[in-house]
Amino acid sequence: MAIKKRGLGRGLNALLAGTGTLDPEISKTTNTLKIKSIKPNPFQPRVIFDDAELTNLAESIRLDGVIMPILVRPAKNNTYQLIAGERRWRASQLAGLHDIPAIVRDVDDRQALELAIIENEHRNDLTAMESARAYQRLHKEFGLTQIDIATRIGISRSQVTNLIRLLQLPQLVQDLIDQRAIGMGHARPLINLSEAESIKLAQRCIAEGWSVRQVEQASKNNKIAANTTKTPEPSMRKIQDEISLHLGLAIQLNQKRNGKGEMRIKFKNQQEMDDVIHHIKKLRTA
DSSP states (O other): OOOOOOOSSSHHHHHHHSSSSSSSTGGGGEEEEEGGGGEEETTOOOOOOOOHHHHHHHHHHHHOOOOSSSEEESSSSSOOEEOHHHHHHHHHHHHHSSSEEEOOOOOOHHHHHHHHHHHHHHOSOOOHHHHHHHHHHHHHHHHHOOOHHHHHSSSSSHHHHHHHHHHGSSSHHHHHHHHSSSSSHHHHTTTOHHHHHHHHHHHHHHTTTTTTTHHHHHTTTHHHHHHHOOOOOOHHHHHHHHHHHTSSSSEEEEOOTSSSSEEEESSSSHHHHHHHHHHHHHHHOO
């Protein structure tokens, strides 16, 4: 399956420097820190680390050391919080190192999340779902719009929109994307299908090695989608995406051929349902 590829307009170096080029003073500000003084990054968008890759990287570090410093920010009690470079940090521990080269930057939570996203995106380490959840977090926790996110990460707004829409997929399909069993292009046509049909087509896609075009055609031929709903018009899709982004939950607008329809808000637990109720109450009192 083809994996997403996205170019980055700014990149990690640009954010480190605060300009469009790598700051020549950065190399002079590298510190040597105790590995045990560094804590994991709570804003790390990447959740899947391949054990074999870490083992190989650890062997390389044993031979040549850590070539590129990690990025950290000051924390409490003379400790540091990791921002970027978690693979190097983990592999260094496997290699038995006690110290690691690091650049220390004093940044806020939002910047820490942005930097973590950009480093992983630059290395193409994130799955489409990891990117989607990270962008949703930038919106939900830090109030960034899709345009803000696109500008800061260095991708198009449509790419941000398409990734966030993947959060409307059933969890099983999202898991397949995280496992890189299917790519973003294969998953997008499944968004407007029922949960059962989207899972069924995703599994067939893997088993039969479908191309993106084959998934698109199978989705169009789906009887449930064809007989009960129609693909949302661009204006309806925009509304669906905006509501989904605002609530931080998957939203599905289904419009029948006679113009009638419904809006479904999907939540996974009591807390998410409470959040929806809170948003609705705020709208009523606005």
